[in-house]
Amino acid sequence: xxxxxxxxxxxxxxxxxxxxxxxxxxxxxxxxxxxxxxxxxxxxxxxxxxxxxxxxxxxxxxxxxxxxxxxxxxxxxxxxxxxxxxxxxxxxxxxxxxxxxxxxxxxxxxxxxxxxxxxxxxxxxxxxxxxxxxxxxxxxxxxxxxxxxxxxxxxxxxxxxxxxxxxxxxxxxxxxxxxxxxxxxxxxxxxxxxxxxxxxxxxxxxxxxxxxxxxxxxxxxxxxxxxxxxxxxxxxxxxxxxxxxxxxxxxxxxxxxxxxxxxxxxxxxxxxxxxxxxxxxxxxxxxxxxxxxxxxxxxxxxxxxxxxxxxxxxxxxxxxxxxxxxxxxxxxxxxxxxxxxxxxxxxxxxxxxxxxxxxxxxxxxxxxxxxxxxxxxxxxxxxxxxxxxxxxxxx
Ligand code: ZN
Numbered sequence: 068x069x070x071x072x073x074x075x076x077x078x079x080x081x082x083x084x085x086x087x088x089x090x091x092x093x094x095x096x097x098x099x100x101x102x103x104x105x106x107x108x109x110x111x112x113x114x115x116x117x118x119x120x121x122x123x124x125x126x127x128x129x130x131x132x133x134x135x136x137x138x139x140x141x142x143x144x145x146x147x148x149x150x151x152x153x154x155x156x157x158x159x160x161x162x163x164x165x166x167x168x169x170x171x172x173x174x175x176x177x178x179x180x181x182x183x184x185x186x187x188x189x190x191x192x193x194x195x196x197x198x199x200x201x202x203x204x205x206x207x208x209x210x211x212x213x214x215x216x217x218x219x220x221x222x223x224x225x226x227x228x229x230x231x232x233x234x235x236x237x238x239x240x241x242x243x244x245x246x247x248x249x250x251x252x253x254x255x256x257x258x259x260x261x262x263x264x265x266x267x268x269x270x271x272x273x274x275x276x277x278x279x280x281x282x283x284x285x286x287x288x289x290x291x292x293x294x295x296x297x298x299x300x301x302x303x304x305x306x307x308x309x310x311x312x313x314x315x316x317x318x319x320x321x322x323x324x325x326x327x328x329x330x331x332x333x334x335x336x337x338x339x340x341x342x343x344x345x346x347x348x349x350x351x352x353x354x355x356x357x358x359x360x361x362x363x364x365x366x367x368x369x370x371x372x373x374x375x376x377x378x379x380x381x382x383x384x385x386x387x388x389x390x391x392x393x394x395x396x397x398x399x400x401x402x403x404x405x406x407x408x409x410x411x412x413x414x415x416x417x418x419x420x421x422x423x424x425x426x427x428x429x430x431x432x433x434x435x436x437x438x439x440x441x442x443x444x445x446x447x448x449x450x451x452x453x454x455x456x457x458x459x460x461x462x
Contacts, residue, residue, distance in 0.1 A: 075116025093441035123401040124159025124424030129351035132163035136357025150455030154445040156375035159424035169197030198226035213250030221259040229265020257409040317381040332385035352378040
C-alpha cells in the first residue's frame with residue numbers, strides 16, 4: 068500500500084532539494100523534506116534513496132512493441148519487446164507503433180501487446196498506423212480509432228522522405244493530418260501525427276508544404292529521427308523555431324548510420340547554441356525497430372535492432388559530458404513528452420497526485436538503480452524484480 072522513499076535528491080524534473088516521497092498504491096500522496104508515518108498505519112515499504120537522484124519515470128514515445136523491420140524479408144522481422152527490456156531502461160510509459168511492415172504486423176496485435184504490458188505493470192499507449200498512407204487502423208479509419216480506442220493517442224509512424232514510404236503527396240499528408248486532428252479533438256487526445264523521416268532528399272519539405280497549404284497547427288506534426296542527417300537536423304531546427312516539437316532518436320551514430328548522422332548529444336549541442344531552450348525537444352528509442360543500412364543503389368547491407376536501454380545511455384552521456392544539465396536532460400524523456408502527448412500532470416513530472424512512476428539514479432554515475440511504475444518496484448539495484456509473463460524466471 069505505502070511506499071516511503073527517504074532522503075533522495077528530487078528532480079521533478081526541476082531541482083527540489085532533498086525530499087521524502089510517500090506513494091500510496093499508484094499515486095504520489097506527499098512530498099516533504101521529512102515524512103514520518105505513525106506505527107499503526109500498516110505495512111510500509113521504505114526505500115533509502117540517500118545518494119540517489121529521484122526523477123520521473125521515462126516516457127518512450129517510439130517503441131516497436133511487437134517488433135518491426137522485415138526489410139530483408141521475414142528473417143529480418145525484429146522480435147517483440149519484454150517488460151524488463153523497458154523497466155531496466157527506466158521506461159514506465161511507452162507508446163507502441165508499427166513501422167515499415169503493416170502487412171504481417173497488425174494494429175490488433177499491437178493493441179494486445181500494449182494491453183499485456185499494461186497488465187504487467189507499466190503504462191502503455193499506441194499510435195494507429197504504419198509507414199504507409201492509407202494507413203493501418205483498428206476500426207477502419209484513424210479518426211474513429213482516436214475517438215473510440217482509449218489506448219490510441221495519435222497516428223504514426225507515417226514515413227516520408229524515405230524509399231520505404233508510400234511516397235505520399237502533400238494532399239495525402241494534409242488529409243491524414245486533418246483526420247488525426249479532428250479524431251484527437253473528439254477523443255480528447257493529443258492527436259499527434261508522428262512522422263518518420265528517412266534519408267530522402269526531400270527532408271521536411273512535405274511537412275512545411277502541408278503547413279503552408281492548410282490551416283493545421285504545427286503542433287500536429289511530430290517529425291522523428293531528425294538527427295539521422297545533419298542537413299535534415301538543420302531543417303528540424305527551423306521547424307522548432309516556428310513552434311514545432313522535434314523528436315531525436317537514440318542510438319544514431321556516424322559510425323553506424325551516415326557520416327553526417329548526429330548522436331543525440333551532438334544534436335543537443337547544436338540546439339544549445341541556438342539558445343532557444345529545450346522545451347520543444349524530445350528523445351525516443353526506436354526500440355525493437357530495425358536499423359537497416361542500404362547502399363547507394365538501395366540494397367540492404369546490414370540490419371540491427373534498436374534497444375530501449377540506449378535512450379538513457381544517450382541522455383546520460385550528454386549529462387556526463389556537460390552538454391545539458393540533469394533537469395534539462397530528464398525533461399527530454401519525461402515532462403516534454405508528457406506535454407506533447409497531453410499526459411500531464413498524470414505523467415512526466417513528480418508532483419502530488421501524479422502517477423507514482425519514478426526512477427532512482429546513482430548520483431555518482433547517473434546509472435539506473437531503482438524503477439517504480441504505478442507505485443510498484445520493478446527494478447532494484449539495476450536488476451528486474453518483476454518480469455513479464457513469458458520472461459525467463461517469471462513462470
Ligand atoms: Zn522510424
